[in-house]
Amino acid sequence: MIEKTLKGKPAYWIWLAFLGMFMAVGVACYARQYLFGLGMTGMSRDVSWGLYISQFTFLVGVAAGGVMLVLPYYVHDFKAFGKITILGEFLAIGAITMCLLFIMADLGQPTRALNVVFHPTPHSMLFYDMIVLNGYLFLNILCGWVILTAERKQVHPPKWIYFFVYLSIPFAVSIHTVTAMLYCGLPGRHFWLSAIIAPRFLASAFAAGPALIIIACLILKRVANFDAGKKAMDKLVTIIMYAALLNTFFVFLEVFVGYYSNIPGHKHSIEYLFFGLEHHGHVYNNLVPFMWTSVVLNFGALGLFAWPYARKKNEFLLGLSCVMIFIALWIDKGLGFVFAGFVPNPLDEITEYIPTANELGITLGIWATGFFVVTLLYKIAVGVEHEIEE
Amino acid sequence: MDKQRRKFLKIAGATALAGIGAPALVRLSASNALASEHEHGAAEGHAAEAAHGAPVEEAPQGVRLGMVIDMRKISEQPELLDGAIAACIDAHNIPQFDNRKSEIKWIWKAPFENVFTGESSYHLAKTVKETDFAVLCNHCDDPPCVRACPTQATFKVKANGIVAMDFHRCIGCRFCMAACPYGARSFNWQDPRPYIKKYNKDFPSRMRGVVEKCNFCGERLALGQEPACVEACKGTGAIVFGDLNDAQSEIRQLLDKEFTIQRNPSLGTKPSVFYIV
Numbered sequence: 109m110i111e112k113t114l115k116g117k118p119a120y121w122i123w124l125a126f127l128g129m130f131m132a133v134g135v136a137c138y139a140r141q142y143l144f145g146l147g148m149t150g151m152s153r154d155v156s157w158g159l160y161i162s163q164f165t166f167l168v169g170v171a172a173g174g175v176m177l178v179l180p181y182y183v184h185d186f187k188a189f190g191k192i193t194i195l196g197e198f199l200a201i202g203a204i205t206m207c208l209l210f211i212m213a214d215l216g217q218p219t220r221a222l223n224v225v226f227h228p229t230p231h232s233m234l235f236y237d238m239i240v241l242n243g244y245l246f247l248n249i250l251c252g253w254v255i256l257t258a259e260r261k262q263v264h265p266p267k268w269i270y271f272f273v274y275l276s277i278p279f280a281v282s283i284h285t286v287t288a289m290l291y292c293g294l295p296g297r298h299f300w301l302s303a304i305i306a307p308r309f310l311a312s313a314f315a316a317g318p319a320l321i322i323i324a325c326l327i328l329k330r331v332a333n334f335d336a337g338k339k340a341m342d343k344l345v346t347i348i349m350y351a352a353l354l355n356t357f358f359v360f361l362e363v364f365v366g367y368y369s370n371i372p373g374h375k376h377s378i379e380y381l382f383f384g385l386e387h388h389g390h391v392y393n394n395l396v397p398f399m400w401t402s403v404v405l406n407f408g409a410l411g412l413f414a415w416p417y418a419r420k421k422n423e424f425l426l427g428l429s430c431v432m433i434f435i436a437l438w439i440d441k442g443l444g445f446v447f448a449g450f451v452p453n454p455l456d457e458i459t460e461y462i463p464t465a466n467e468l469g470i471t472l473g474i475w476a477t478g479f480f481v482v483t484l485l486y487k488i489a490v491g492v493e494h495e496i497e498e
Numbered sequence: 499m500d501k502q503r504r505k506f507l508k509i510a511g512a513t514a515l516a517g518i519g520a521p522a523l524v525r526l527s528a529s530n531a532l533a534s535e536h537e538h539g540a541a542e543g544h545a546a547e548a549a550h551g552a553p554v555e556e557a558p559q560g561v562r563l564g565m566v567i568d569m570r571k572i573s574e575q576p577e578l579l580d581g582a583i584a585a586c587i588d589a590h591n592i593p594q595f596d597n598r599k600s601e602i603k604w605i606w607k608a609p610f611e612n613v614f615t616g617e618s619s620y621h622l623a624k625t626v627k628e629t630d631f632a633v634l635c636n637h638c639d640d641p642p643c644v645r646a647c648p649t650q651a652t653f654k655v656k657a658n659g660i661v662a663m664d665f666h667r668c669i670g671c672r673f674c675m676a677a678c679p680y681g682a683r684s685f686n687w688q689d690p691r692p693y694i695k696k697y698n699k700d701f702p703s704r705m706r707g708v709v710e711k712c713n714f715c716g717e718r719l720a721l722g723q724e725p726a727c728v729e730a731c732k733g734t735g736a737i738v739f740g741d742l743n744d745a746q747s748e749i750r751q752l753l754d755k756e757f758t759i760q761r762n763p764s765l766g767t768k769p770s771v772f773y774i775v
Contacts, residue, residue: 145706146670147687152599156675156685216670216685216707223649223669234648234673295642295765296679454681455612455633459598 109260112491113484119331124483127476134473137466138213146216149467154459155450159471160214164207166316166442167478168287169309171203171244173317175280176347182273188339194259194489195321195336197252200280202482203317204245209474233289240282247276252485260492284309291449299377299449302365308358309441314351316437318344319430324486326427334490342420349413352433356406359440377448380458385451387458392451394460395444402439409433562639562659563714564742564770565728566752571736573629578736579607582632582727589715589726591703593693602684604712605634605727610775616762626775632727632737635682635712636761636769637661646677652709659742659770660714668708675709679765683711714739742770 141148151158177196180186212218229235251273258265288306295301322344328334366374379385382400384393412418412429419426452458463471572579586592586605593602607630611619619627641661643652651667652674654660675683689706697703701717704710715725723729728739740749758772 145686145688147600147706149687151687153601153603153675153684154681156672211671214671216672216709217668220649220667220669223651223667227649227667229648229650231645232648232673233646234671238648290673291676294646294677294679295767296762297676449676454615454679455608456615457612 109488112488127480130472130476133469137469140466150461150463152459154453155461157446158461159463159467160210162442162446163471164210165287165446166438167203167206168283169313170317171200172280172284172313174200175277176314176318179277188337192336192340194252194256197248198485198489199482200248202478204241205481206474206478213470236286240286244279244283247272247279251276256492284313296454297449298373304358308355311351311355311358312437312441315348316434318348319434322430323427326423328490332490345413345419352410376452380451381444381448392458392460398439399444402436405432405436562742564749566738566749566772567632568736568774571734573625578731578734579632581730585726585730588696588698590701591694591698593690594695595693600687605632608633636680636771637714639768642677643674646673660716662713662716663710665704665708670707679762683709685709
């Protein structure tokens, strides 16, 4: 099936070349960082995790979001998802690839990464994260490939594969739960020390992942003559809407707890995110414009989703609302959540984080790599689909 | 007597390098005079044995090294703390960067309100307000950084409670920095070597990409020396170091006598550094 990636219209090659350009920039930037050290980034003693870990956190969610197709199709026999379930699985592969690359980019000593395997440490949440992330990657490659092969031959997939399909469902939940546990089990980081982090992560994941799939479907419809079907799209929108509402609700609960309890530690990070934190006469408010953009996009998208014309009749508005909710959630989790956890630091001092150009180059390079992988995989999936139709 | 001997022997055993410094270690524990009068020979023998991996009998709770910082003395003589910090920098090849972003700190100064974030600093006594406090790793009895580390590159030394680092195992994921509620950990964002002012060949310098922090001078204890900061304040009683589990030790007698506070005790980390304010 891999040969399908080697034939395509000029637009396909131009798209790949476009991504390849960013990947090359990413590699060059990484070489610089590798030779100099992580001092090439905007991270500091106080904000010791930056874009890499925040992108990792967000993309684990995108990967987990694929389960919103797998679960209805395989558990509830929701037939309309038959054609696009593979897109969810392949998106997960691309997203996990990015996650692993972001982790590698973030390590101070990347050549020692295997120490996590050589010295397995069950009391560290990173140990479990390694297991579930790699496990989920493996499961998606296996299930996606076996089922697509069967589809191509127009036979039923082998029975044993269903064991792995069902196994991938709790794995999807586990990758994001464990990722939440990286944060929510740390004493002294009030913003993260909240039991709602895992549910909130899952809710935003189940909105962001499917939103990206709808966007992909709309693009594939135009460029690859691939129609996911109206029923499938409608269902996806419903899923996104509920998940995004839940996420909004959870964020509101965090704000309530912080402000009503009036405990400074619970309030500070939220204040920093939305209003800026005053400290010794200086107001620190780097993230404020981003967070309000997220709020506006979030409610704007929810409004559009709630409008039947936009979600059912107008593909442009449907696509727009998906892009809006995706960006809103990316800002919320892929920027704000991680950065604000470090403000203020344990000594009540404030250091703001501003990524460097080199860091942005690596980040864009990894995103491009993920899109590159997803493009190739989708090319295969759509190619097989067309082959069957002929 | 026997019990006491065992206590300081265990410090010797733990700090490993053995034989060399056993007599001097007496200082760390209980009644100095007694111990040094009677125990020298035996101590050397035992310490050597410990170093060769022979089992040392465990006392009920084991040794737990800790520190009391008497801020009354430091507020009278603030230069004591500067001396302690300088001694630490020299002893551990700590690089000196001029930007806050790359900073590496093992022991440093900060105002009361920043050190004791859980305490009220409303109408603080003038001397407390104007004195910079010493901040360093708390060598917690239940350290969150050790829990978070995915490679056991940071670990608690069972025999003496020191939270130590293996610079060669650290992968630089900085999970420990996120986990530490005291901001005690630093990361080598770049090669630190060009920024070491005075190189001490008795302690390794670090490479870029690894985390580091105060190690309670494990390497000096092994040689029978006191931690560098303690030595720098010698004779003043500004920093007292010893075994928290030894009822006869100088540190315990001080703790029994004075009211002390710890940083953020509500987090359950059980810090081993105490402050007399």
